[in-house]
Amino acid sequence: xxxxxxxxxxxxxxxxxxxxxxxxxxxxxxxxxxxxxxxxxxxxxxxxxxxxxxxxxxxxxxxxxxxxxxxxxxxxxxxxxxxxxxxxxxxxxxxxxxxxxxxxxxxxxxxxxxxxxxxxxxxxxxxx
Numbered sequence: 001x002x003x004x005x006x007x008x009x010x011x012x013x014x015x016x017x018x019x020x021x022x023x024x025x026x027x028x029x030x031x032x033x034x035x036x037x038x039x040x041x042x043x044x045x046x047x048x049x050x051x052x053x054x055x056x057x058x059x060x061x062x063x064x065x066x067x068x069x070x071x072x073x074x075x076x077x078x079x080x081x082x083x084x085x086x087x088x089x090x091x092x093x094x095x096x097x098x099x100x101x102x103x104x105x106x107x108x109x110x111x112x113x114x115x116x117x118x119x120x121x122x123x124x125x126x127x128x
Contacts (some may be wrong), residue, residue, distance in 0.1 A: 024097055025089075029100040030120040038079030043108055045075035046101045064085055076101070 033039050049072025056064035063120045073090070080088045088096040107113040121127060 009061070015089065022099075025093060025096045026103065027102055027120040027124050028113075029089055029097065030104070030117050031124055031126045032080075032084060032089055034117065035079065035083040038083040039104065039108065039113070041075040041079035042101060043105050045072045046105050047112075048072065048075075 007075045019028055033042065047070040051067035052071060056062060056068065076090075077088055080086055088097070089100075104113065107116050
């Protein structure tokens, strides 16, 4: 994994100091979403936020964009804090996290999320 050195005193599951490419980030992202309940909340939030963004564009109601943020991030963050017990990657990697949310939904819709998690586990050496 192409990352800078871990900071002293951090737990083994703590995020690396800095991830330098998207492929390594996506493996990290998947390992931060091991709980099926957390992933379900992410799927719900991502799809709800997408629907609200489309509704905002179609209706011209910008308030729906604010709701998209709430409905998108709210469930995902609950999943992280309650089920994963980790810090959302959005805080350090906002663009890569957004892309990865949609990529994770895509893998789930195709029935490929378990295989992706197993592959990320092999590449990172972390148990899924």
